Amino acid sequence: MIGPDLVAGILAGDAQAEEELVRRYRRGVLVIVRRVVGDPSLAEDLTQEALTLVIRKMRDGEIREPDRLSGFVCSVARNLAIASRRRSNREETGTEIQAVDPQAGPLDRLLSRERAAAVQKVLSELNPARDREILYRFYIAEENK
Numbered sequence: 001m002i003g004p005d006l007v008a009g010i011l012a013g014d015a016q017a018e019e020e021l022v023r024r025y026r027r028g029v030l031v032i033v034r035r036v037v038g039d040p041s042l043a044e045d046l047t048q049e050a051l052t053l054v055i056r057k058m059r060d061g062e063i064r065e066p067d068r069l070s071g072f073v074c075s076v077a078r079n080l081a082i083a084s085r086r087r088s089n090r091e092e093t094g095t096e097i098q099a100v101d102p103q104a105g106p107l108d109r110l111l112s113r114e115r116a117a118a119v120q121k122v123l124s125e126l127n128p129a130r131d132r133e134i135l136y137r138f139y140i141a142e143e144n145k
Helices: 003-011 015-037 040-059 066-093 106-125 129-140
Strands: none
Touching (some): 003 015, 003 040, 003 066, 015 040, 040 066, 106 129
């Protein structure tokens, strides 16, 4: 079965289609979740929860593009893992933290700082001062026009 056929089977209540979905996506979902949460036993639990949630959403007709089933499954898994990590961090620290891109590494952070420095330099060299202030307030301070 391919994506649209799998979705149609699950919508029709076919238990074999659900088993096929779990068989096909379990391993990939586990990799995604483990990458975000780190803990192998928690990753196993979240993988099961993610696949159950995907099947429930499919039964409820929440998948709009059946030919993009893989992307849908991956996004559900990633979102569930990130939510779990946020909950865990809030419980540990008592405060909410900023979402961290699991893909972002030291190089990404370095490049981001270098881009910010370049933008600051260009802004400081802009004339007249009014243009510099408008661009700063809109793009950096994120003020409304």
